[in-house]
Amino acid sequence: MDRAARTPGFFARVYAVVGAIPRGRVATYGQVARLLGLPRGARAVGWALRALDDRTARRVPWHRVVGAGGRIALRSGPGPVLQRKRLAAEGVRFRGTHVDIARHGLTS
DNA sequence: CGTATGACGAGCC
DNA sequence: AGGCTCGCCATAC
Numbered sequence: 001m002d003r004a005a006r007t008p009g010f011f012a013r014v015y016a017v018v019g020a021i022p023r024g025r026v027a028t029y030g031q032v033a034r035l036l037g038l039p040r041g042a043r044a045v046g047w048a049l050r051a052l053d054d055r056t057a058r059r060v061p062w063h064r065v066v067g068a069g070g071r072i073a074l075r076s077g078p079g080p081v082l083q084r085k086r087l088a089a090e091g092v093r094f095r096g097t098h099v100d101i102a103r104h105g106l107t108s
Numbered sequence: 109c110g111t112a113t114g115a116c117g118a119g120c121c
Numbered sequence: 122a123g124g125c126t127c128g129c130c131a132t133a134c
Contacts, residue, residue: 010131029116042116044130050115065115073115
């Protein structure tokens with residue numbers, strides 16, 4: 001286990017919240033941050049997910065976290081495609097390039 | 109301890 | 122709609 005995931009630090013809490021997102025639904029970085037008690041910590045959440053290594057990523061449903069409005073935040077590499085693919089596999093609908101947040105949002 | 113870095117977000121243009 | 126700027130936050134150096 002990585003140090004970040006073992007210690008009761010920020011990363012671990014982010015992973016715990018993300019892990020609680022139900023299958024077929026998505027949450028925004030801002031929402032996750034809010035659940036952690038950091039209304040303006042969306043960016044920090046992004047930092048935590050970015051720090052996921054291949055092994056840790058296997059136990060954290062990072063693909064269920066999207067940007068405000070359902071935007072796929074990943075910009076390059078296999079990430080964006082993989083995320084969209086995984087979400088689609090869970091039945092998540094898209095409206096163009098964005099996730100249909102109104103239909104699959106955490107609180108929706 | 110100051111500066112840099114992002115998988116962010118809201119405002120503006 | 123698409124692109125920029127600026128503010129926020131936890132880390133990395």
